[in-house]
Amino acid sequence: xETSIDSSDQPRSxxxxxxGAFIFLVISAFISSMGFGLATPVLPKLVMELAGTELAEAAxxxxxxxxxxxxxxxxxSPILGALSDRYGRRPVLLxxxxxxxxDMLVLGLVDSLWAFLVVRAFAGVFAATFSxxxxxxxDVTPKAQRGIRFAWIGAxxxxxxxxxxALGGMLGEIDLRLPFLFGAGLATINTLFGYFVVTExxxxxxxxx
Numbered sequence: 001x002e003t004s005i006d007s008s009d010q011p012r013s014x015x016x017x018x019x020g021a022f023i024f025l026v027i028s029a030f031i032s033s034m035g036f037g038l039a040t041p042v043l044p045k046l047v048m049e050l051a052g053t054e055l056a057e058a059a060x061x062x063x064x065x066x067x068x069x070x071x072x073x074x075x076x077s078p079i080l081g082a083l084s085d086r087y088g089r090r091p092v093l094l095x096x097x098x099x100x101x102x103d104m105l106v107l108g109l110v111d112s113l114w115a116f117l118v119v120r121a122f123a124g125v126f127a128a129t130f131s132x133x134x135x136x137x138x139d140v141t142p143k144a145q146r147g148i149r150f151a152w153i154g155a156x157x158x159x160x161x162x163x164x165x166a167l168g169g170m171l172g173e174i175d176l177r178l179p180f181l182f183g184a185g186l187a188t189i190n191t192l193f194g195y196f197v198v199t200e201x202x203x204x205x206x207x208x209x
Contacts, residue, residue: 020193020196020197020198021136021140021194021197021198021199022137022149022152023193023197024190024193024194024197024198025093025133025136025137025153026152026153026156027156027190027193028093028097028129028133028190028194029129029130029133029153029156029157029160030156030157030159030160030163031097031100031127031160031183031186031187031190032073032100032127032128032129032130032133032157032160033127033156033157033158033159033160033161033164034160034161034163034164034167034183035069035100035104035123035124035127035160035164035183036066036069036070036073036127036160036161036164037160037161037164037165037168038164038165038167038168038179038180038182038183039065039066039107039120039168039179039180040062040066040164040165040168041165041168041169041172041179042168042169042172042176042179043058043059043061043062043063043065043066044058044059044062045058045172045176046062046116046176046177047059047061047062047065047113047116049176050110050111050112050113050116051113061113061117064117065116065117065120068117068120068121068124069120069121069123069124069127070124071124072121072122072123072124072125072128073124073125073127073128073130074128075128076124076125076128077128077129077130077131078131079128080092080096080128080129080131080132081130081131081132081135084131084132084135084136084202085135085202085207085208086207086208086209087207088200088201088202088207089132089135089136089139089200089201089202090198090199090200090201092129092132093129093132093133093136093194093198094191094194094195094198096126096127096128096129096132097126097129097187097190097191097194098187098188098191099122099126100123100126100127100183100187101183101184101185101187101188101191102184103119103122103123103126103184104123104180104181104183104184104187105180105181105184106119107119107120107123107180108177108178108180108181108184109177130157133153134150134153135202136201137149137150137153139201139202140201167179167182
C-alpha cells in the first residue's frame, strides 16, 4: 500500500513547486541513470588491472558488475520509495545522493575486484531513487502541470543512459578511474545544492506508519 497522492490542482507544498528543487530533481535523475553506464566503457580494462585477468574473463566480470548495479536499482527503488513515505522525501533523496557520491569516490580508489563489486552493488542501491523522485514531483506539483514535470524527469533518466557511456569513454581515455571521480564530484555538488533548495514535500499527517 502506497501513500495516496492528492489529485487536486493545488500543490501540497505551501510555497508551491520551487524551481531550485525541481532542478535538483532533474539533475539527480540524470546522475542516477548516468551511474549505470558511466563505468561501462572502462570496466574490462579496469577489471584486468584489478584482478590481473585476460580480456575475455575481465569482460565477463565487467558485465556482471553492470548487471549487479541494475539489479540493486530494481530491488531497492520501491524500498527507498517506502522509506520516503515514512520518513519524508528530503532525507531519502539527500542521504541517497550523498552516499552515492561517497560510493563513486570509493570505486575510484579500490584496488581489488571483490571490493569493487561490493561497492558497485551499493552504488546501485543508492542510485535507486526513481520512485522517491517521482513522489516528490507529485507532492508539490499541481495536477495540471504533472505531465510536463514527469516528462522532464523521464527525459533526465533517458539522457543519463545516453550520456553516461559517452562520458565514461571520454574520461576513461584520460584515466580508468576518472569516470568514477567525475560521478562522485557531480553527485557531491548536487547534494550541496539540494541541501539548500529542497524542502520537505510530505507533511507529517500524510506519512504512513
